Amino acid sequence: MQTTHRQLLLATPLRLCCLRQRFYHKQTLTNAVVQKKRTELFSKEAKRQAALITDIEKIEVKYYGHPEDCTLIMNKNMSTPFNCAQHINQMILERSVVAEVDGQVWDMHRPLEDNCGLRFLHFRQNDPYYANKAFWRSASLMLGAVLESVFKDNIYVELCSFPSPNVRSGSFVYDVDLKITKWEPTKEELRILSGEMVKLAMASHRFERLEVDANLALKIFSDNHFKRNQIPHIAAQSSSGNTVVVYRMGTFVEISCGPMISNTSHLGKVSVASVHPIETNDGQLFRVQGVALPRGFMLNHFSYGLLEKRAQRLNSGRIPVIPTVESLPPQQELSAA
Amino acid sequence: MQYNRLGHLTRQDTSSSLGPLAFATQIRNMSRVKRRHSQPPFWLPKTTRTMYPEELTPENESYVSEVIADQYSSPLKSDPWERGAWHEKSIRCGVIARKIGIYPMWTKNGTRLLTTLLQVTDNHVIKYIPPEDLMETEKKANRLRPTAALIVGADAADPRMVTKEFFSLFSETGILPKKKLSKFLITPNAKLAPGTPLYASHFRPGNYVDVAGVTIDRGFQGVMKRWGFKGMPASHGVTKSHRRGGTIGSGGEKARVLPGQKMPGHMGRERRILKGLKVWRINTHYNVLWVSGPAIPGSTGSYVYIYDSFLPTRKYTAENHPPFPTLFQDEQEIDEELYDPDLHVFSEPAISFADEK
Numbered sequence: 001m002q003t004t005h006r007q008l009l010l011a012t013p014l015r016l017c018c019l020r021q022r023f024y025h026k027q028t029l030t031n032a033v034v035q036k037k038r039t040e041l042f043s044k045e046a047k048r049q050a051a052l053i054t055d056i057e058k059i060e061v062k063y064y065g066h067p068e069d070c071t072l073i074m075n076k077n078m079s080t081p082f083n084c085a086q087h088i089n090q091m092i093l094e095r096s097v098v099a100e101v102d103g104q105v106w107d108m109h110r111p112l113e114d115n116c117g118l119r120f121l122h123f124r125q126n127d128p129y130y131a132n133k134a135f136w137r138s139a140s141l142m143l144g145a146v147l148e149s150v151f152k153d154n155i156y157v158e159l160c161s162f163p164s165p166n167v168r169s170g171s172f173v174y175d176v177d178l179k180i181t182k183w184e185p186t187k188e189e190l191r192i193l194s195g196e197m198v199k200l201a202m203a204s205h206r207f208e209r210l211e212v213d214a215n216l217a218l219k220i221f222s223d224n225h226f227k228r229n230q231i232p233h234i235a236a237q238s239s240s241g242n243t244v245v246v247y248r249m250g251t252f253v254e255i256s257c258g259p260m261i262s263n264t265s266h267l268g269k270v271s272v273a274s275v276h277p278i279e280t281n282d283g284q285l286f287r288v289q290g291v292a293l294p295r296g297f298m299l300n301h302f303s304y305g306l307l308e309k310r311a312q313r314l315n316s317g318r319i320p321v322i323p324t325v326e327s328l329p330p331q332q333e334l335s336a337a
Numbered sequence: 338m339q340y341n342r343l344g345h346l347t348r349q350d351t352s353s354s355l356g357p358l359a360f361a362t363q364i365r366n367m368s369r370v371k372r373r374h375s376q377p378p379f380w381l382p383k384t385t386r387t388m389y390p391e392e393l394t395p396e397n398e399s400y401v402s403e404v405i406a407d408q409y410s411s412p413l414k415s416d417p418w419e420r421g422a423w424h425e426k427s428i429r430c431g432v433i434a435r436k437i438g439i440y441p442m443w444t445k446n447g448t449r450l451l452t453t454l455l456q457v458t459d460n461h462v463i464k465y466i467p468p469e470d471l472m473e474t475e476k477k478a479n480r481l482r483p484t485a486a487l488i489v490g491a492d493a494a495d496p497r498m499v500t501k502e503f504f505s506l507f508s509e510t511g512i513l514p515k516k517k518l519s520k521f522l523i524t525p526n527a528k529l530a531p532g533t534p535l536y537a538s539h540f541r542p543g544n545y546v547d548v549a550g551v552t553i554d555r556g557f558q559g560v561m562k563r564w565g566f567k568g569m570p571a572s573h574g575v576t577k578s579h580r581r582g583g584t585i586g587s588g589g590e591k592a593r594v595l596p597g598q599k600m601p602g603h604m605g606r607e608r609r610i611l612k613g614l615k616v617w618r619i620n621t622h623y624n625v626l627w628v629s630g631p632a633i634p635g636s637t638g639s640y641v642y643i644y645d646s647f648l649p650t651r652k653y654t655a656e657n658h659p660p661f662p663t664l665f666q667d668e669q670e671i672d673e674e675l676y677d678p679d680l681h682v683f684s685e686p687a688i689s690f691a692d693e694k
Contacts (some may be wrong), residue, residue: 038401124392235412297392298390298391299391299393300386300497300498301386301500301501301504302389302401302497302504303393303403303497306401306404
């Protein structure tokens with residue numbers, strides 16, 4: 001009798017919340033299942049946060065730049081710099097990578113909160129420092145997405161983190177735990193990884209930003225022990241003390257603080273260059289490195305080959321220090337939701 | 338009937354190669370159909386890439402140029418290949434040269450002769466193809482004896498301007514990509530390691546060479562220039578037929594135009610080989626050969642391919658054979674100017690007087 005009841009549970013997932021959790025629990029842990037769960041939780045939270053806005057209030061956004069300075073009347077907590085660009089110019093819309101709101105770098109798809117001054121940043125301006133940094137950061141995130149989806153089902157990949165983007169280092173990086181001791185990818189395998197990056201770029205996914213409560217973040221990343229340990233530290237450093245910024249690109253959800261580019265289609269030539277094993281305080285991780293150029297930047301094969309060669313050298317970015325249970329200070333424990 | 342490079346007898350359309358001096362029996366065949374090839378065969382890799390503006394800063398561009406200079410400045414370091422010994426049936430590699438001009442020379446008895454200057458520009462061996470690999474593409478070459486091949490390249494090109502596929506032919510050897518490539522059939526004992534440079538000193542004054550090149554493209558020409566027809570008088574009632582071909586058939590039993598009928602058409606831009614040209618002088622500093630004759634195929638600046646002559650009366654013997662497989666100029670001292678003994682050298686004293694007693 002009991003077995004048939006359990007079989008029914010597995011065969012027909014009912015819509016009740018508690019049964020769905022048990023459904024996830026009973027399935028074998030694969031990256032595909034985990035990704036699906038994360039995007040569903042993200043979508044639910046995004047809908048909930050959108051529903052909190054009942055009245056539409058107006059804000060004045062002063063735009064400075066080409067073709068002329070102007071003032072736009074936009075919706076508070078709903079309109080994004082992307083929407084402002086839609087009002088201005090096709091060229092501005094296509095080339096803008098990140099926005100600058102009152103001197104602070106701002107995602108293109110992040111809602112504006114109050115009256116502000118707005119500028120757009122792109123790759124071909126005189127000093128594209130912030131645009132380049134956002135590009136490098138987004139490339140790391142995309143690399144994480146690729147690593148989570150490209151391995152066979154019997155390997156459960158746990159993404160650790162990526163260091164702060166440093167374009168001058170020559171490569172963008174993601175540190176990942178593959179739970180295998182040795183992996184020396186062949187040229188063909190690296191080409192496959194690069195192809196997956198290109199596929200993501202062609203799919204033109206938006207980078208959606210969401211500020212979530214730390215407890216919800218823990219629920220989203222409950223299957224990744226690295227993220228679970230990082231979330232309390234990140235939440236403590238946020239302005240409210242209890243929120244974590246989460247990004248979604250396609251079906252991939254990730255924690256990151258800094259601004260991302262607006263769309264994966266800004267990625268042009270990209271190659272995953274090398275994989276290096278690195279030793280951390282809590283075991284071995286693999287540092288996957290790549291190099292990329294924004295779309296529209298053409299370069300001959302020889303010069304691009306020099307960039308690839310440089311990206312093969314081990315990146316000098318910070319080796320992650322994994323906070324274990326012992327290292328967590330007591331005052332940073334979270335209160336129960 | 339003529340001998341080709343590997344000693345095989347071949348039939349050739351002798352009337353076409355000798356121009357107006359037609360032989361009694363005109364060989365009529367389809368050998369002259371489809372002579373023009375404006376594009377190389379489709380299976381060869383494309384050499385140049387489509388040019389687009391690259392938004393590199395001047396500092397970055399000069400950095401890449403420095404990297405290219407550093408990477409390709411050092412000579413090839415690899416295990417030296419064994420150097421074969423000459424035997425009677427050996428065939429050496431050839432070189433690729435550029436025709437740079439024509440100059441008169443005088444022999445010691447005062448005979449004036451015109452010589453063509455051929456400069457061997459930056460030749461390197463790119464690849465060695467052993468006989469078993471050559472069998473796949475050139476079965477005829479291996480019929481009589483095992484024949485190998487060497488691919489030689491001339492004139493370095495900027496690696497940034499070539500396609501990736503073409504560049505991959507050279508990246509293993511570690512030399513800059515080349516603008517001109519050619520395959521030379523050799524006997525296996527004449528093999529050279531990829532990356533070996535070839536100089537004008539590969540030959541010596543007094544050697545006889547065959548020079549192959551592509552003739553000047555004269556475009557669409559009439560029968561008088563193309564075939565040497567005599568045309569018709571300018572006056573005395575000739576109606577509209579001063580430079581035309583006249584009759585094209587005999588009528589009668591054949592009742593058709595025979596294949597190979599000489600008519601106006603495209604003239605030039607064909608591969609021709611001049612045989613048995615003597616090398617009179619070599620300059621080893623600028624890698625220039627002075628080769629007899631003003632009629633090397635092609636215009637000034639065009640590429641030609643120079644081989645040891647195949648004429649039966651110009652065969653080498655054990656005493657007078659040239660440096661085999663090539664002269665490794667980096668390993669030995671060599672004079673800058675080398676002259677044939679019969680050549681009059683203006684810089685040397687012409688007459689010497691004995692001391693009067």
